[in-house]
Amino acid sequence: MGQLANLGRLLLMCLVLLPTVGLASEYPPEVTAKSAIVMEVSTGKVLYGKEAAERRYPASTTKIMTLITALEYGKLDDVVTASENAASTEGSSLWLTQGEQLKMLDMFYGIMLISGNDATVAVAEHIAGSVENFAKLMTDKAHALGAVNSNFVNTSGLPNENHYTTAYDLAKITAYGYKNPLFSQIVSTQHKIVPWPGKDHDRDLYNENKMLWLYDGANGVKTGYTDAAGRCLVSAAKRNGTQLVVVVLDSDHMWDDSIKLLDYGFAQLKQVPVISQGDILKTVKINEGKTGDIKLLATNDISVPMADNEHDKYSTVIDAPNKLNAPITSGQKLGTVKVMYNNIEVASSDLIADRSVEKKSFFGLLWGSVWGFLTHVIRNFA
Incomplete structure (x- = not known):
C-alpha cells in the first residue's frame, strides 16, 4: 500500500511539473x-x-x-x-x-x-x-x-x-x-x-x-x-x-x-531552410550561343532563424542579368541571391551557370540570321 501511495505521489508530481517545462520557453x-x-x-x-x-x-x-x-x-x-x-x-x-x-x-x-x-x-x-x-x-x-x-x-x-x-x-x-x-x-x-x-x-x-x-x-x-x-x-x-x-x-x-x-x-527560434545548394533560381537567355539559355544554381544552403508567424518578414532578391552573351563556362559566377529580413540582408549565395555554352560559329550566326529573316517574311506573307 505504501509503495502504491508513493507511486501515486510521484505521478502527481510529474503531472504538476510537466507543464512547467513548456512554460520555460513560452x-x-x-x-x-x-x-x-x-x-x-x-x-x-x-x-x-x-x-x-x-x-x-x-x-x-x-x-x-x-x-x-x-x-x-x-x-x-x-x-x-x-x-x-x-x-x-x-x-x-x-x-x-x-x-x-x-x-x-x-x-x-x-x-x-x-x-x-x-x-x-x-x-x-x-x-x-x-x-x-x-x-x-x-x-x-x-x-x-x-x-x-x-x-x-x-x-x-x-x-x-x-x-x-x-x-x-x-x-x-x-x-x-x-x-x-x-x-x-x-x-x-x-x-x-x-x-x-x-x-x-x-x-x-x-x-x-x-x-x-x-x-x-x-x-x-x-x-x-x-x-x-x-x-x-x-x-x-x-x-x-x-x-x-x-x-x-x-x-x-x-x-x-x-x-x-x-x-x-x-x-x-528554429532554423528554417530557405535555399538549398543546387536550387535553380533563374533562367537566363544566351545570345549567340549554341544553347538558347542556361540555369543559375545556388552554390550553398541557406537557413534562417525564424520565429512563429514571421514568414512574411523574409524575402529573396536575385541580382543577375536576364540575358548574357556566349561563351559561358559551367560553374561561372553570374549573380547572387540575397535573403532579406525586413529589408536587411541576412544571408547570400552566389549563382553559377549550370553548364557551358559555346559561342556559335560564323556560319552558325549567319544561318541564324537568315533563318530569322525567312521566318519573319513567311509570317508577314501568311
Whole structure:
C-alpha cells in the first residue's frame, strides 16, 4: 500500500511539473538585471527586452567597442609600446611596464580575456595618439551602427558620468562585431599564451568569461564590474546556426540571468531552410550561343532563424542579368541571391551557370540570321 501511495505521489508530481517545462520557453524568464536584452545577430531581431533603452554604465563591457574600433583602425602586426600613462592605468591589468612592447594582436587578447585596462590605453595611444581621440572614434562608430544612446570617453569602462550605453546598444555593437571572424575568434578564446618580455615565462591568460565553460555553444564575449555599473555581462552563443547575444547590466546574478535568457532566446527560434545548394533560381537567355539559355544554381544552403508567424518578414532578391552573351563556362559566377529580413540582408549565395555554352560559329550566326529573316517574311506573307 505504501509503495502504491508513493507511486501515486510521484505521478502527481510529474503531472504538476510537466507543464512547467513548456512554460520555460513560452514565457520570458524573471531576471535580476536592471537592464537586459536578447538579440539574434543576423537579423538584429530583439527576442526579449527589459529596460533595454535605459542608459547605464557599461564597466568593462566597454572593451567590446574598444576591440571593434581597434580591429578597424589598427594593424595586427604593429608593435605597440606601453607608455607611462598606459602602464600606470588603474584597475584590471595585463601588467604592462613602461616601454614594454607587444604585438597589437597580443594586446587584443589581453584586453578581452583578462580585461587589461593598461592594454586598452596602450592600443588607443598607438592608433589615435590619445585615449580621448580613440574614444571619439569609438563613439562615432557606435553611432554609425545605430547605437546612438552610447557615449564613450575612455577605452576601459572606468567610471565617468559621460561614459554610458544601453543594453540595446551593446547588443547592436556586439552583433556587428560577429561579422568580423577575428573578433569572433578573440572573444571565444578560453586560454591564450602571450609573450612577457624580460620575464622567464610568458603570460598565461584564461578568459574571465565563465560562460565559455558554463554554456553549450557559448562563444563570447565580455564581463564587467564597477560599483557604479554593478555586475555586467555580454554573453553570446551559437547553436544550429543561430547566433544570439545577451546583455545583462547591473545584475545580481549575471551568470544565471544570462543562461536563462540564452535558453529563452533559442527556444523562440528554429532554423528554417530557405535555399538549398543546387536550387535553380533563374533562367537566363544566351545570345549567340549554341544553347538558347542556361540555369543559375545556388552554390550553398541557406537557413534562417525564424520565429512563429514571421514568414512574411523574409524575402529573396536575385541580382543577375536576364540575358548574357556566349561563351559561358559551367560553374561561372553570374549573380547572387540575397535573403532579406525586413529589408536587411541576412544571408547570400552566389549563382553559377549550370553548364557551358559555346559561342556559335560564323556560319552558325549567319544561318541564324537568315533563318530569322525567312521566318519573319513567311509570317508577314501568311
